[in-house]
Amino acid sequence: MGSMTHLFGGIEGGGTKFICAVGTSPEDIRRQTRISTTTPEETLGAAIAFFQDAERDLGRLSALGVACFGPLDPNPASPTFGFILPTTKPGWSNVDVVGILRSAYDLPIGFDTDVNGAALGELTWGAAQGLDTFIYLTIGTGIGGGLMANGKLVHGLLHPEMGHIRIPHDKERDPYEGWCPFHKDCFEGLASGPALEARWGQKAETLPPNHPAWELEAHYIALALANYMVTLSPQRIILGGGVGGRADLLPRVRRNVQELLNGYVQSPAITEKIEEYLVPPGLGNRAGTLGAIALAQAVYKNK
């Protein structure tokens, strides 16, 4: 069999749902399902059953990839590789996700954060093709960023948690104190979906485009992006998620970023062509699921 016929399984593990898919590429997803995130036994059990069914009908999988909510341990050399670390999500602290999957499947299993997975998906098939240093940022229920530097996903000590940077918070303009249980008014505490809902008293998706919420939101997002830009010098930033992916938000964010940087980063990519620099995901809302498939392909290649 040629390499084109290898089938891969992907799990996008989120706090409310797990999406499982089997396929080879964005154009060739042969089966997909959505499982509610309840207990680890139930949720991962349903995932295993899905892949077993799929294998019966479609053939053997070559590897599994798991792009999961964190914090987690993505280091294959660590004794807790494949575990979710202590988390505020009830029941999921210290769960050995990879171990549970491996007990059913003797396969190479790739495991990384949801956002690192999405970054790899965007590199493989989406808006980051050909780049070596970029960020995939999602803004929704939470805020997280996946980071690739010099052609490899960055883990470092553990993995990035970009949503938790501190940004200036003008309490006269915005008295809302922020909701992050660890840091109150960090970026996630000020600009994620729950922050918008708490500040304005209605769900983010119901706020109309001309609502003042969005200029403030664009300001906070731009503060964070400008910080990532001077810290990392990414070649591109991909902005997705239920809040971050709003088409009417992106032009405002771009304008705010340029104002904040004020010409300091002397690259035409930012000063002239920012609409090609700060972009939506090429894979739309499938970046996470396809990223999990990409993690499976990567672990298979390096096995």
Place this chain on the structure above:
Amino acid sequence: MGSMTHLFGGIEGGGTKFICAVGTSPEDIRRQTRISTTTPEETLGAAIAFFQDAERDLGRLSALGVACFGPLDPNPASPTFGFILPTTKPGWSNVDVVGILRSAYDLPIGFDTDVNGAALGELTWGAAQGLDTFIYLTIGTGIGGGLMANGKLVHGLLHPEMGHIRIPHDKERDPYEGWCPFHKDCFEGLASGPALEARWGQKAETLPPNHPAWELEAHYIALALANYMVTLSPQRIILGGGVGGRADLLPRVRRNVQELLNGYVQSPAITEKIEEYLVPPGLGNRAGTLGAIALAQAVYKNK
């Protein structure tokens, strides 16, 4: 001749002085000089004369490394590789540093930011040995950070400019507006040496350890470091420079970082052993000069 006998030249190019050195390692610097930064012709001319003299007495150099103030173009594939980009430093905008050196020396020439050079020096001989993802941050007249991720210096779009992140600025606690000509109260605008001098009316080095300046300074540094930590997940941060390298400042910064992160990054490296995580340069104030030598060795190895 074995590789141990290769001689390398290094230039640490700063805004006030250029330090030129010839040697093989921290224990084997055979000659060194200090040149005032005046015009490019004069300063680079004196550097060339120094290396020519050194070669006559010590033997041929195998490569040159230049760790220079920026912004600059470190990308060997770019038409402006080796140039300093438009800068506020009079006379140095668009100077072709590598081209000028190459007109006198037909040698491999490594060229990167002063802080990326220092990071490479710390990796090779200092406090970052064995790591693959870390930051070297210097706080002095300016603030800059060198970044290594996955074992390679990060350039991305251009190179990091970490001193220019925005951090929360409580104007009641600190009414000083900041001096950065681009961003006013970014990190560099609030916490570099000139900011300390402008805020307190005396030079930073004359402020005694019990002066309230230092608790505020530790707070600002910790805000920036906490942001770098969640953005990049570095395995270690090395803090140097005239201000950042003060021995009495480091314990305060560590305590502030732990308070700001509030247990969010679940690694014993931060929660328990932060004194091994946030450290002074292993090479002391020689990181930049030795980093230039390390850049020369790297370009020679990859030539």
